Amino acid sequence: MTSAKKQGYTVLSSPAPDTVVVYGAGNGYSSLGHVAVVDSVNADGSFMVSEMNYTGYDVVDSRRSTMKGVIGFVVPPGSSYTPVKAQALYAAQAAGMSSQCIHSTSVLGATICWDGAVGMAAMAAGGLLMLGGVLVFAMFALKNTGIAQQAAGFMPGPVGMVARSSQPKPKPVAPSPEEGKAASDQRVAVAKARLSAGTQAEVDAAKFGKGKKLSPEADKELRSAA
Numbered sequence: 001m002t003s004a005k006k007q008g009y010t011v012l013s014s015p016a017p018d019t020v021v022v023y024g025a026g027n028g029y030s031s032l033g034h035v036a037v038v039d040s041v042n043a044d045g046s047f048m049v050s051e052m053n054y055t056g057y058d059v060v061d062s063r064r065s066t067m068k069g070v071i072g073f074v075v076p077p078g079s080s081y082t083p084v085k086a087q088a089l090y091a092a093q094a095a096g097m098s099s100q101c102i103h104s105t106s107v108l109g110a111t112i113c114w115d116g117a118v119g120m121a122a123m124a125a126g127g128l129l130m131l132g133g134v135l136v137f138a139m140f141a142l143k144n145t146g147i148a149q150q151a152a153g154f155m156p157g158p159v160g161m162v163a164r165s166s167q168p169k170p171k172p173v174a175p176s177p178e179e180g181k182a183a184s185d186q187r188v189a190v191a192k193a194r195l196s197a198g199t200q201a202e203v204d205a206a207k208f209g210k211g212k213k214l215s216p217e218a219d220k221e222l223r224s225a226a
Helices: 002-006 084-094 114-141 146-154 157-165 177-193 197-207 216-225
Strands: 010-012 020-023 034-041 047-052 060-065 070-075 103-105 111-113
Touching: none
Parallel strands: none
Antiparallel strands: 010 070, 020 034, 020 070, 034 047, 047 060, 103 111
């Protein structure tokens, strides 16, 4: 059996049709052992074999054998042997079911294969993720175009958030000198409107060089109004 394994043959510990049973020496067999072809397997674990040189030299016979004296079973080249697991798979496929199908019967008597449903859901989720990745990539590639900005506004969920965050932020526009002066005058007018008449008089006098240094009260009021 060790030699068969080294040569790449499949070795079994239980009988299967179209395999070769290997018997050890003794138990009615020669000192070199004996081999036979397994034709079928019985429900009690015994099996039918076809062989030669067992009952007599050059004599072909068939008989029922037990595991007594058996070393193992070898799957020869060209054998029709199919592993039990593969047999179950083929039977399930023939019945239109998955080999690992977890099924239940619905109210209408239909058999539902849940692993198939889960697989389809996983495929659908994977497809959506791939589509989202393609869209985000397109947003990055076209982020400087108006088309990308408009599309990002319509994209829902996390994909839309990523796409919108990739859009360039608008740059602040510096005001013109005229606009800057108008804004400054507006701020000065607002600040002056907050001053009392006395503080306003001190500020005007100081502005034209006619007054003294502002009093602490006027200075405080001017600072709070600015």
